[in-house]
Amino acid sequence: xxxxxxxxxxxxxxxxxxxxxxxxxxxxxxxxxxxxxxxxxxxxxxxxxxxxxxxxxxxxxxxxxxxxxxxxxxxxxxxxxxxxxxxxxxxxxxxxxxxxxxxxxxxxxxxxxxxxx
Numbered sequence: 001x002x003x004x005x006x007x008x009x010x011x012x013x014x015x016x017x018x019x020x021x022x023x024x025x026x027x028x029x030x031x032x033x034x035x036x037x038x039x040x041x042x043x044x045x046x047x048x049x050x051x052x053x054x055x056x057x058x059x060x061x062x063x064x065x066x067x068x069x070x071x072x073x074x075x076x077x078x079x080x081x082x083x084x085x086x087x088x089x090x091x092x093x094x095x096x097x098x099x100x101x102x103x104x105x106x107x108x109x110x111x112x113x114x115x116x117x
Contacts, residue, residue: 002043002085002112003092007101008076011050028100036082036095044083051077076105083112 014022029047036042056067079101086092089109096107 001088001092002083002114003089004108004110004112005082005084005092005096005099006078006108006110007080007082007099007105008108009079009101009105010075011077011079013104025100032098032100033082035098036084041084041086041091041095042082043085045081047080048078079105 017025033042033045036045052069054069056069058065058067082095082099084092084095086095089111092109092111096102096109099107101107
């Protein structure tokens with residue numbers, strides 16, 4: 001079953017880190033991605049650009065409204081995701097617990113709802 005592991009982090013903390021801290025952080029995520037790949041469970045992943053680059057679109061009164069930036073303000077922003085294919089929720093939670101984001105944010109685990117082709 002496929003699960004999306006969504007890493008929510010405080011993106012404002014990244015620029016405040018030293019270069020060494022940033023390199024250690026990137027190394028941790030690289031090692032995590034490599035572990036997912038080696039286990040054969042990684043179906044996709046990407047890091048997202050800052051939420052300030054987001055565009056929010058909604059339909060109001062039959063017309064599209066386009067807003068620059070994220071719709072909601074929060075302490076943590078969606079910073080990236082890992083799409084994994086594992087046996088069950090317990091396996092997905094186990095992988096989520098190993099994600100580096102858990103040390104400085106949260107990881108939301110959500111099953112993928114399969115859509116017919």
